[in-house]
Amino acid sequence: MKHKFLFFLLVLVAFASCVPHKKIVYMQGESLSTSGVQEIYNLDYRLQVDDIIKVDIKATNQELVQLFQSNQSTNVQQTTGGGLYFSGYSVDKQGFIELPFLGKINVLGYTTEEVSHKVKSLLSRYFKDVSEMFVSTKLAGIRYTTIGEIGSTGTKVLFQNSVNIIEAVANAGDITPFGDKTNVEIIRKSGDGIQKFRVDLTQMDLFNSEVFYLQPNDIINVPALPQKALGSGVTGTQTLSAILSVMSFISTTYLLINLLK
Numbered sequence: 001m002k003h004k005f006l007f008f009l010l011v012l013v014a015f016a017s018c019v020p021h022k023k024i025v026y027m028q029g030e031s032l033s034t035s036g037v038q039e040i041y042n043l044d045y046r047l048q049v050d051d052i053i054k055v056d057i058k059a060t061n062q063e064l065v066q067l068f069q070s071n072q073s074t075n076v077q078q079t080t081g082g083g084l085y086f087s088g089y090s091v092d093k094q095g096f097i098e099l100p101f102l103g104k105i106n107v108l109g110y111t112t113e114e115v116s117h118k119v120k121s122l123l124s125r126y127f128k129d130v131s132e133m134f135v136s137t138k139l140a141g142i143r144y145t146t147i148g149e150i151g152s153t154g155t156k157v158l159f160q161n162s163v164n165i166i167e168a169v170a171n172a173g174d175i176t177p178f179g180d181k182t183n184v185e186i187i188r189k190s191g192d193g194i195q196k197f198r199v200d201l202t203q204m205d206l207f208n209s210e211v212f213y214l215q216p217n218d219i220i221n222v223p224a225l226p227q228k229a230l231g232s233g234v235t236g237t238q239t240l241s242a243i244l245s246v247m248s249f250i251s252t253t254y255l256l257i258n259l260l261k
Helices: 002-017 035-041 062-068 112-123 165-171 204-208 226-230 236-260
Strands: 052-058 096-099 103-106 134-139 142-148 154-158 184-190 193-199 218-222
Touching (some): 052 062, 052 096, 103 112, 154 165, 165 184
Parallel strands (some): 142 218
Antiparallel strands (some): 052 134, 184 193, 184 218
8 A cells, every 4th residue: 555655656746847738838829910019029120339230332333332341252251141240340339330431420229221321321422423322231140149948058140130039949959848938038238228028938929029029139048947956857757767766776775785784
């Protein structure tokens, strides 16, 4: 009777220690309409200090505008991002970038489209007609950092105009079985200071979150579930197996001690 009770107790402990199914599955729940909400939260990013941008000026006669650009080659390294660190324009501590002959331009708090308009306006000092000139400004990728219970920690860069949290997590190797998908933290630096947001990746409501779309330099922190501290398994079977192994070791040790007496 005692053995049956002990086995029953072990089974209860095993299933109490495993990670619940509802904390593993992404985006549970019914479909929802997000078009209006996404339009509100997916606003154009406004440049901050230390951002790196690429400013490209094109015209019918490209030789005329060549002087106003840094010496940017179109090799593979640059187009894949590594070269943008050296050939792009970094926003300094005062919020300025410096273009050849055009001088310093304040870009802090401006969108990339607004920066393009500013550059085109400055070019009008040197050219009578800028209507046929094309100025393109882009961020040197969306850079973010992942820490905690996630497949690959560290700084990542995705060369897209926008990146949502699902894409960012997938690019970092997914959340580990012991990561708390219901309490993922997004740490964001803005003009108002450092902000911390929490988002539940197991619910469809995450599409309505104000941090569904990442901003450059966001930090994604995935906290660990309590089960990791307990050293239990992900499933009930794994946990029961671990407990039985421990009990078997204790029993064997106890029998050996009695035999040596």
